[in-house]
Amino acid sequence: MSNEENANKTEEENIVAEEAATAGDSANKAADAAKGAAGNLISSILSLKENNPKAFFGIIGGVVVLLLILMMSGGDESKPSVSGPSLKNLAVGQKYVLKSPNTYDKDATIRLVAVPGTMAAYDDTEEDDRTGACKHLPQGTPVTVLDFMDAYGKKNAFVKVQIEEGECKGQSGWALAIDVQ
Numbered sequence: 001m002s003n004e005e006n007a008n009k010t011e012e013e014n015i016v017a018e019e020a021a022t023a024g025d026s027a028n029k030a031a032d033a034a035k036g037a038a039g040n041l042i043s044s045i046l047s048l049k050e051n052n053p054k055a056f057f058g059i060i061g062g063v064v065v066l067l068l069i070l071m072m073s074g075g076d077e078s079k080p081s082v083s084g085p086s087l088k089n090l091a092v093g094q095k096y097v098l099k100s101p102n103t104y105d106k107d108a109t110i111r112l113v114a115v116p117g118t119m120a121a122y123d124d125t126e127e128d129d130r131t132g133a134c135k136h137l138p139q140g141t142p143v144t145v146l147d148f149m150d151a152y153g154k155k156n157a158f159v160k161v162q163i164e165e166g167e168c169k170g171q172s173g174w175a176l177a178i179d180v181q
Contacts, residue, residue, distance in 0.1 A: 088181055090145050090159060098141045098161075099181045109136035112173030116149045116158035134168035141165065143180065146172060 049056040090096065098110040112135055143161035151157040159180050162172040 088177075090148070090156065090177060090180060092145050092147065095142055095144050095164065096161075096180045097139075098137055098143055098175065098179055099139050100179050101181075102178075106139065109138055110141070110175060110179045111136055112161070112175050114173060116160075116174040117151055134163065134171050134173070137163065137166075137168065143175075145180065148177070149174070 045056070088096075100108055100110055142164040144164055145159055146162055147160035148156040149158040149160070156177050158174050159177045160172060160174050161180060163169055
């Protein structure tokens with residue numbers, strides 16, 4: 001490289017460095033302006049608090065009330081509400097099938113118990129509990145409704161059913177009403 005090329009490169013490097021410094025200065029000026037504006041805003045708020053505390057706390061209260069109104073106002077009523085499974089209007093003597101609305105597993109079973117209200121009082125890990133005395137029936141098993149029982153403040157929460165098909169035909173037990181469809 002010649003001295004002339006080195007001089008040209010050095011001039012180009014100096015120009016690039018000056019442009020970077022200028023850009024850095026403008027960024028620093030913008031940051032300083034933002035800090036100054038924030039400082040002025042804070043100082044004016046604090047001076048309002050010192051000079052007129054009623055106006056200061058009134059403004060804060062107004063902002064809080066406005067935020068509460070915005071948070072408590074209802075949403076769009078055209079949106080559908082989320083709903084879960086609902087109880088059918090079951091009738092004594094009618095035939096239905098056992099189907100759990102809480103599972104997508106086709107091999108899931110519906111539990112029948114001797115006394116309503118004991119649904120959660122069994123150990124699900126015991127294998128003999130799964131195979132004994134027609135306690136767990138596959139979904140889709142046809143049943144006939146025999147009786148109802150209210151529980152936990154809900155009318156007809158439990159249904160006494162009689163099994164209509166399979167090896168347990170003629171036996172009865174209590175199931176959750178939501179499982180009879």
